Amino acid sequence: MSKNSNKSTPISEFGEFGLIKHLTNEINIEQSSTIKGIGDDCAVISPNAKNSVVSTEIFTEGVHFNLMYFPLKHLGFKCVTAAISDIVAMNAIPTQILVSIALSSKFSVEAVEQIYDGFNSACEHYHIDFVGGDTTSSLTGLVINVTAIGEANSQELVYRNGAKKNDLICVTGDLGGAYMGLQLLERENEVFKANPNEQPKLEGYDYIVRRQLSPLARTDMKEHFFSREVHPTSMIDISDGLASELKHLATESNCGCRIYEQNIPIDDQTKQMAEEFSINPLVAALNGGEDFELLFTIPVSEHDKVKNDPNITVLGHVVEANEGVGLMTGGGSLVELTAQGWKTPEE
Numbered sequence: 044m045s046k047n048s049n050k051s052t053p054i055s056e057f058g059e060f061g062l063i064k065h066l067t068n069e070i071n072i073e074q075s076s077t078i079k080g081i082g083d084d085c086a087v088i089s090p091n092a093k094n095s096v097v098s099t100e101i102f103t104e105g106v107h108f109n110l111m112y113f114p115l116k117h118l119g120f121k122c123v124t125a126a127i128s129d130i131v132a133m134n135a136i137p138t139q140i141l142v143s144i145a146l147s148s149k150f151s152v153e154a155v156e157q158i159y160d161g162f163n164s165a166c167e168h169y170h171i172d173f174v175g176g177d178t179t180s181s182l183t184g185l186v187i188n189v190t191a192i193g194e195a196n197s198q199e200l201v202y203r204n205g206a207k208k209n210d211l212i213c214v215t216g217d218l219g220g221a222y223m224g225l226q227l228l229e230r231e232n233e234v235f236k237a238n239p240n241e242q243p244k245l246e247g248y249d250y251i252v253r254r255q256l257s258p259l260a261r262t263d264m265k266e267h268f269f270s271r272e273v274h275p276t277s278m279i280d281i282s283d284g285l286a287s288e289l290k291h292l293a294t295e296s297n298c299g300c301r302i303y304e305q306n307i308p309i310d311d312q313t314k315q316m317a318e319e320f321s322i323n324p325l326v327a328a329l330n331g332g333e334d335f336e337l338l339f340t341i342p343v344s345e346h347d348k349v350k351n352d353p354n355i356t357v358l359g360h361v362v363e364a365n366e367g368v369g370l371m372t373g374g375g376s377l378v379e380l381t382a383q384g385w386k387t388p389e390e
């Protein structure tokens with residue numbers, strides 16, 4: 044697809060039905076649970092497991108993404124990642140997606156092809172089937188809605204509400220990279236707007252740019268937990284930042300949390316970029332979203348199984364609900380976390 048990127052075919056030349064056919068005629072089916080994909084009034088799915096898990100995510104141009112620097116193919120992939128990440132956070136296996144799009148007249152057939160290249164690459168990467176969607180027009184910008192379907196047996200599912208006192212609070216990967224990547228891309232976009240001859244300066248920051256433009260959902264963790272006999276008691280994906288996700292877990296599990304500043308995993312590029320922006324890297328980790336890592340709790344008896352695991356960092360532990368959701372700083376003071384970050388004790 045999109046072999047000739049200079050071509051700009053108006054969508055009206057295809058019509059809505061022609062466009063859908065054109066975009067979806069090469070879609071393959073991988074999952075045995077997909078009985079019928081695109082083409083009828085409904086997709087037909089026959090789950091292999093007892094439970095189907097379903098989640099949906101919406102993305103709006105100008106609110107969730109800026110097409111000045113977000114390549115369309117990356118955008119398509121990332122929307123799928125965000126939807127799949129919720130399935131993964133239930134410790135389920137993603138199997139199918141449906142994608143609805145609202146297009147404004149500024150989009151050509153070739154532009155939509157690029158977005159679909161992203162959807163299709165994501166489906167290939169995650170081994171999921173693209174089984175349907177809807178198409179409509181938009182008066183303003185682009186809107187993309189991805190519905191993700193997955194499956195898991197009852198004993199495998201992990202909810203937000205299972206954390207118990209003394210459980211260890213753990214996280215995969217590192218945090219704040221997607222947020223600092225976004226700050227960098229926004230800054231370079233402003234420079235470009237002021238002087239279109241100026242090339243963006245992204246050298247040395249490939250990791251955080253990648254974290255923003257092409258993050259991956261942690262589809263590897265279900266097998267990782269299984270093979271190491273690690274049993275998460277609660278889990279959530281980090282789409283809005285560590286602070287806000289910790290608060291969700293605490294509210295749903297009716298518990299409190301203690302995490303330790305020095306334990307929070309932050310990549311060097313994230314730290315460097317935060318320094319350039321005179322931001323505390325902790326702010327990026329606590330408030331910055333879109334890292335799509337997993338935040339989870341495990342029984343303290345499983346500490347030995349995760350303590351030397353490069354994929355997993357222990358941040359702290361679960362406490363009583365009345366002790367609140369707090370961060371112990373490197374300096375030894377306890378600050379209460381808020382959804383936006385933290386507040387100092389005097390506030």
Ligand code: ADP
Nearest residue numbers: 063081082083084142143144174175176177178
């Ligand atoms: P209906 O009129 O019943 O909504 P559509 O013509 O919109 O039917 O859809 C026909 C088929 O194409 C359905 O299988 C639907 O899921 C699929 N489809 C529609 N829009 C899209 C899209 N943007 N991407 C992928 N599949 C789509």
Ligand code: MG
Nearest residue numbers: 176177178179
């Ligand atoms: Mg329709």
